[in-house]
Amino acid sequence: MKKRRPVLLPALALLIALPAYADRYPVPKNAPYQEECASCHMAYPPQLLDANSWRAVMNGLPKHFGTDASVDEKHRVPIVDFLTRNAGGGKTGVTVDASGKPLLRISETARFVRKHRELSAATFKRASIKSPANCGACHTGAAEGDYNDDHVRIPK
Numbered sequence: 001m002k003k004r005r006p007v008l009l010p011a012l013a014l015l016i017a018l019p020a021y022a023d024r025y026p027v028p029k030n031a032p033y034q035e036e037c038a039s040c041h042m043a044y045p046p047q048l049l050d051a052n053s054w055r056a057v058m059n060g061l062p063k064h065f066g067t068d069a070s071v072d073e074k075h076r077v078p079i080v081d082f083l084t085r086n087a088g089g090g091k092t093g094v095t096v097d098a099s100g101k102p103l104l105r106i107s108e109t110a111r112f113v114r115k116h117r118e119l120s121a122a123t124f125k126r127a128s129i130k131s132p133a134n135c136g137a138c139h140t141g142a143a144e145g146d147y148n149d150d151h152v153r154i155p156k
Contacts, residue, residue, distance in 0.1 A: 025088075026145050049088060091111065139151065
């Protein structure tokens with residue numbers, strides 16, 4: 001008779017480790033995205049918005065948060081494809097506003113709001129942070145997609 005290996009211990013170990021991976025968003029490599037988008041701000045992990053929000057962001061590049069961030073179609077099409085293919089799902093939380101329009105800011109998603117609820121608006125206005133869009137100011141591993149709470153350092 002074969003002995004059955006207990007599966008409880010490995011399953012328990014996996015459950016304990018899950019929170020460490022819950023806030024990791026691997027940033028897939030994509031040359032057009034890196035070239036165009038990361039030339040002005042960090043390359044946000046595509047998982048932080050859903051596909052409809054990414055389409056809306058990319059369709060609004062001529063008025064991208066007060067800046068003309070237009071890109072030619074040769075670059076825009078593969079970037080939209082990349083972002084929508086790698087977009088977040090249920091993990092992002094609500095990604096539409098009260099009227100049903102896609103959210104354009106990661107900082108307006110339900111997940112972001114929930115994860116940052118203990119921070120005041122004044123914290124984001126500090127000279128060392130500047131805005132909620134500056135993930136790297138507090139999340140030391142943001143550029144690598146690491147948003148784990150254990151790696152947060154809120155600057156003064």
